[in-house]
Amino acid sequence: MTALVIAEHDNATLKGSTLHTITAAAQCGGDVHVLIAGHNADAAAQAAAKAAGVTKVLVAEGAQFADGLAENVAAQTLALAAGYSHILAPATAFGKNILPRVAAKLDVAQISEITKVVSADTFERPFYAGNAIATVQSSDATKVITVRTTAFDLPADGGSAAVESVNAVADSGKSSFVSREIATSARPELTAAKVVVSGGRGLGSEENFKILDPLADKLGAALGASRAAVDAGYVPNDWQVGQTGKIVAPDLYIAVGISGAIQHLAGMKDSKTIVAINKDAEAPIFSVADYGIVGDLFEVVPALVKELG
Amino acid sequence: MKVLVPVKRVVDYNVKVRVKSDQSGVDIANVKMSMNPFDEIAVEEAVRLKEAGKATEIIAVSCGVLQSQETLRTAMAIGADRSILVETDVELQPLAVAKLLKAIADKEQPQLIILGKQAIDDDANQTGQMLAALLDWPQATYASKVEINGEKVQVTREVDGGLEVVSLTLPAIVTTDLRLNEPRYVTLPNIMKAKKKTLENIKPADLGVDVAPRLKTLKVSEPAGRAAGIIVPDVATLVDKLKNEAKVI
Numbered sequence: 001m002t003a004l005v006i007a008e009h010d011n012a013t014l015k016g017s018t019l020h021t022i023t024a025a026a027q028c029g030g031d032v033h034v035l036i037a038g039h040n041a042d043a044a045a046q047a048a049a050k051a052a053g054v055t056k057v058l059v060a061e062g063a064q065f066a067d068g069l070a071e072n073v074a075a076q077t078l079a080l081a082a083g084y085s086h087i088l089a090p091a092t093a094f095g096k097n098i099l100p101r102v103a104a105k106l107d108v109a110q111i112s113e114i115t116k117v118v119s120a121d122t123f124e125r126p127f128y129a130g131n132a133i134a135t136v137q138s139s140d141a142t143k144v145i146t147v148r149t150t151a152f153d154l155p156a157d158g159g160s161a162a163v164e165s166v167n168a169v170a171d172s173g174k175s176s177f178v179s180r181e182i183a184t185s186a187r188p189e190l191t192a193a194k195v196v197v198s199g200g201r202g203l204g205s206e207e208n209f210k211i212l213d214p215l216a217d218k219l220g221a222a223l224g225a226s227r228a229a230v231d232a233g234y235v236p237n238d239w240q241v242g243q244t245g246k247i248v249a250p251d252l253y254i255a256v257g258i259s260g261a262i263q264h265l266a267g268m269k270d271s272k273t274i275v276a277i278n279k280d281a282e283a284p285i286f287s288v289a290d291y292g293i294v295g296d297l298f299e300v301v302p303a304l305v306k307e308l309g
Numbered sequence: 310m311k312v313l314v315p316v317k318r319v320v321d322y323n324v325k326v327r328v329k330s331d332q333s334g335v336d337i338a339n340v341k342m343s344m345n346p347f348d349e350i351a352v353e354e355a356v357r358l359k360e361a362g363k364a365t366e367i368i369a370v371s372c373g374v375l376q377s378q379e380t381l382r383t384a385m386a387i388g389a390d391r392s393i394l395v396e397t398d399v400e401l402q403p404l405a406v407a408k409l410l411k412a413i414a415d416k417e418q419p420q421l422i423i424l425g426k427q428a429i430d431d432d433a434n435q436t437g438q439m440l441a442a443l444l445d446w447p448q449a450t451y452a453s454k455v456e457i458n459g460e461k462v463q464v465t466r467e468v469d470g471g472l473e474v475v476s477l478t479l480p481a482i483v484t485t486d487l488r489l490n491e492p493r494y495v496t497l498p499n500i501m502k503a504k505k506k507t508l509e510n511i512k513p514a515d516l517g518v519d520v521a522p523r524l525k526t527l528k529v530s531e532p533a534g535r536a537a538g539i540i541v542p543d544v545a546t547l548v549d550k551l552k553n554e555a556k557v558i
Contacts, residue, residue, distance in 0.1 A: 100438035
């Protein structure tokens, strides 16, 4: 049995999501190979080769892979699929976009967002916004799986896999990358951060959201938000934590002015410790919070920053 | 340009489902059902394209139990011109749905198929992408903006780091994200008009598709619960607890 992990990377670096996926792949029971479909992606390939559990890194080189277009990365995966018992990708925007194309062409089911490998053919996955966990079994010849990265640890370092080139498939010619607007921040990445400070509609404006900055600075935290705050235009879309946004499971999640709708809880209820600050004592967020403060966030947050010293 | 919009009948987003005590599934008896919110956004987008003169006909499709007719009536009340129900009581998984939709697309020849990015019941996020692969069409998932320019469609996508823009040749698949549009309220006159629109009822066998599920659900369990928390009176207590009890700072 051998698993193939479709790596998420930006050519220069390997994304952490790929590493968590490698852990899940290894738990499926056999060898793990990693596919780097990219453009001048040697650095990413070398990083993948160092992950414990990886025995081979396959590199498909071409401009057609530079921006992760699903049509091309899926086609490359299919060109290599024969012989793999499992094909995995992180359950990130990247992986979720690409992998179902692979499953459909192989005429097999896909198991989305697994949180546990029970055995080589049986997996756990959340559904109904994380209010239920399904244990599903696949009898398909190839298991195609996306992996919830917060559910799997990082692999150890110290691997030294062989890196080899594979023939690159041609551009599909049907899609092209135009542009991107990716935020750069000195803060840790939301899905990998140990501490997340998250704001909701209660903040009231884009300007008001800035009161969370000193708190995030003090705690070395990433900043997140509820859907309501994003819809209202207070913060960009990539801050959204929730059922259809980012799933996070930090050591500490501080929800500020967030009511705690089912869909938001789906994105953060696996956090180790949850703190809620809300002026409404009945807010559903308090039902998942370990520690809650009922009060005006515009008073509580600065007071908290001061108390942290 | 014909636009196909698949829609799914799901448990309403406000409902917090319960897991059955025998772990055989989720209890949805007598629970409120609605059109999947992302599919509402898809129908709305198709209607806006028609209002802008870019689409000529909108066909709504649903696959599943007979009551999905209600979902299709809603789609037609929002503005779809006609609808098709592929009726079956079999548990439909995304691969089967994609195959059914492909068969319909082969027949209807739309230039654009707009789907919701995921259904809020199974949270699979697969059908649009699978359909694109079966049709060999390009795809743009998680759309927050869709612009038709002649033979191409330019889509702004919400991705993990922010936004990206891709350009696809038609025919193409687009899946919707939350901020693509805000669906209109369905008005009573439009609900009445929708009753006169055509709703065709067919079966998977008519399309020659085997819809048997591939994944077997062995059990459905509740997620690990959290211990009840406490309300603390002030930030001093909070910081003390975080440092000494939870030990996270």
